[in-house]
Amino acid sequence: MQIELKGRKAIVTGSTAGIGRSIAAGLARAGASVVINGRGAERVDAALRELRALLPDADFTGVVADVSTPEGSAALEAQVKDADILVNNAGTAHLNGFFEQKDSEWLDLFQLNVMSGVRAARHYVPGMVKRGWGRVVFISSESAVMIPKEMIDYGVTKTAQLAVSRGLAELVGGTGVTVNAVLPGPTRSEILGNWMKSTAEEQGITQVEAEQNFLKTMRPTTLINRFTTTDEIANMVVYICSEQATGTTGAALRVDGGVIRSIP
Structure with a gap:
């Protein structure tokens, strides 16, 4: 299969x-022009240098x-007026205790993980509908289905x-615009990778051993018995952004290594 995204x-x-950067690289390899986004100029500039x-x-x-x-979302919209492909990847996670958490922590996380994508879709999707083509992808998680008690x-x-x-x-059904979600499982991304690296150093073991311990205790239903790579997540995203994926919309697509124990 040859995926071609030139002109998009x-x-x-x-x-x-992490996952976002691998997605950006994958889309660029397929020919798309790609907008890299981050909170700080130093990290954005470094990512641009390395990707170029x-x-x-x-x-x-x-x-x-x-x-x-809302101000940051408006700044992105002001600098990039329209897009053919929108990947809502921005997000984070923190270990926490449910009974100790403050309302402000819940609301801050909701703003980043949910409202950032809502605002972006509200701005960019109408243009996609008008042009008759578009792809929107939300990067969710297997934690959407198997809620982790340590990160409710x-x-x-x-x-x-x-x-x-x-x-x-x-x-947007019938308009030529597709909208899908991708559910990664435990992935060697920046956030989880750093957590595993820190855990390994604290316990005097290798990162691979720390990952195996995590899977055995926290995600024992894994079928691949390893963390996925960011490129494996990106491969799914690039496909559903392609012309070949016109029949896939409204779907929650897993790249979870078989962690979720259900058929649909």
């Missing part, structure tokens, strides 16, 4: 590292904007993304 403009929020070195023929631009806020707030935000994704797909 893509925005990937939260794309200076990796893919010298690709078209990358960078936008510094904190999309967890995170699971709630990821479930909310599935609801937004499906509802938006219903809203």
Whole structure:
């Protein structure tokens, strides 16, 4: 299968590292011009330098904007007026205790993980509908289905993304715009990778051993018995952004290594 995205403009929020950066690289390899986004100029500039070195023929631009806020979302929209592909990847997670958490922590996480994608879709999707073609992808998580007791707030935000994704797909049905969600499982991304690295150092073991311990205790239903790579997540995203994926919309697509124990 040859995926061709030349002439398409893509925005990937939260794309200076991890899954977002791999998605940006994958879309660029397929020919799309890609907007890199992050909160700080230093990280955006570093990502641009490294991606341009990796893919010298690709078209990358960078936008510094904190999309967890309405002001930051507006700044992104002002600098990038329209897009053919929108990947709502910006998000984070924190270990926490449910009974100790403050309302402000819940609301801050919801702003980043959910409202950043809501605001971006509200701005960019009408243009896609008008042009008769578009792709919207929400990067959710297997935690949307299997809510982690150590991060209930995170699971709630990821479930909310599935609801937004499906509802938006219903809203734009028949227009040539598809909307889907992707559910990664435990992935060697920046956030989880750093956590595993820190755990390994504290316990005097290797990172691979720390990952195996995590899977055995926290995600024992894994079928691949390892963390997925960011490129494996990106491969799914690039496909559903392609012309070949016109029949896939309103879906929650797993790249979870078989963690979720259900058929649909």
